[in-house]
Amino acid sequence: MSKLIKPEGYRALLDKRETEQGIKLIKDFFQQNLATELRLRRVTAPLFVLKGLGINDDLNGVERPVSFPIKDLNDARAEVVHSLAKWKRLTLAEYGIEPGYGIYTDMNAIRADEELDNLHSLYVDQWDWEAVITAQDRTLQFLKDVVERIYSAVLRTEYLACECYPQLKPFLPRTIHFVHSEDLLQMYPNMSAKEREDAICRKYGCVFLIGIGAKLSNGEKHDGRAPDYDDWSTVAENGKQGLNGDILIWYPVLERSFELSSMGIRVDKEALLRQLKIEGEEEREQLYFHRQLLEGKLPLSIGGGIGQSRLCMLMLHKAHIGEIQASIWPAEMREECERSGMPLI
Known part of the structure; x- marks a missing residue:
């Protein structure tokens, strides 16, 4: 409960009926704009995958996937996905998607x-997207261009939400600021990674933080990132490592920054081998996904995830993600949220 933020004087600006209507409005509008901006087609995705194929997302490498035995497969185990980072790349190959589309x-x-608080739930819902690129596209500038197109869709969604519900007032900056995690460390050397994110987001309103996963000059990573999807070890045009990053937004309702999206240019063969070696996980080279990539059977790609409940929370000015989605919360958190004007679904 110590991590629960209780904004003083908070009052939900939309009632439950308006909130549910707003959620649908935002999700329908944003996903269509995202698809148009990045030339994406919608596909059906799995809730779980077979264990041992290397397809599930390992996140920071410590989170345990929910798993269960499958009776009709001789009790082979399935894992509920953490995300679809690697599954999407297999699907791009299966569907024969051309460069420039996804x-x-x-x-x-x-x-x-997950440690439960205002932003973190047991239930995660996001738009996972992936697009085919060429070798010439594997640059920091290309990554920035894609980030700006995604942010333009976010801004249009904010405009729509505020038009439909005049009690909501826009707060997002018109442009997104780019900063590398190493530069951020040099700017705020005495702060923790989270404190640095808060400081830079408070200053600019919205930033794309480049280079998540590689060690910085202080010998620490800004944050963990699995070695087999984002390319965080390639030296980009600015001489720093990383072709990936996070979209971070300063959220005035909670007076803190939060991550809306994690994304990046994906590993090619060389980056995969390099990052598996850095992390001491060379044995993963024998897994199904990794063999497909190393044998040249998967396209080069860029991709990421954008939190659905988080985007709705942002657009509808909610103080707790449980005001947007139905999940399980500790009884004491529900009671404290109710007292603080944050009734959880």
């Missing part, structure tokens, strides 16, 4: 090890 889908996950 796919998006609704991703639903259960993260049993």
Whole structure:
């Protein structure tokens, strides 16, 4: 309960009926805009995958996937996905998607090890997207261009929400600021990673933080990132590592920053081998997904995930993600939220 933020004087600006209507409005509008901006087609995605194929997302490498035996497969185990980062790349190859086009889908996950607070739930819902690129596209500038197109869709969604519900007032900046995690460390050397994110987001309103996963000059990572999807070890044009990053937004309702999207240019063969070696996970080279990539059977790609409940929370000015989605919360958190004007679904 110590992590629960209780904004003083908070009052939901939309009642439950308006909130449910707003959620549908935002989800329908944003996903269509995202698909148009990035030339994506919608596909159907799995809720779970077979264990041992290397397809599930390992996130920071410590989160335990929810798993269960399958009776008709001799009790082979399935895992509820953490995200679809690697599954999407297999799907791009299966569908024969051409460079410049891609796919998006609704991703639903259960993260049993999540520490629950205003932004973190056991239930995760996001738009997972992935697009085919060429070798020439594997640049920091290309990544920035895609980020700006995504942010333009976010801004249009904010405009729509505020038009439909005049009690909501826009707060997002007109442009997104780019900063590398190493530069951020140099700017705020005495702060923790989270404190640095808060400081830069408070200053600019919205930032794309580049280079998540590689060690910085202080010997620490800004944050963990699995070695087999984002390319965080390639040296980009600015001489720093990383072709990936996070979209972070300063949220005035909670007076803190929060991550809306994690994305990046994906590993090619060389980056995969390099990052598996850095992390001491060379044995993963024998897994199905990794063999497909190393044998040249998967296209080069860029992709990421955008939180659905988080986007709705942002657009509808809610103080707790449980005001947007139905999940399980500790009884004491529900009671404290009720007293603080944050009734959870």
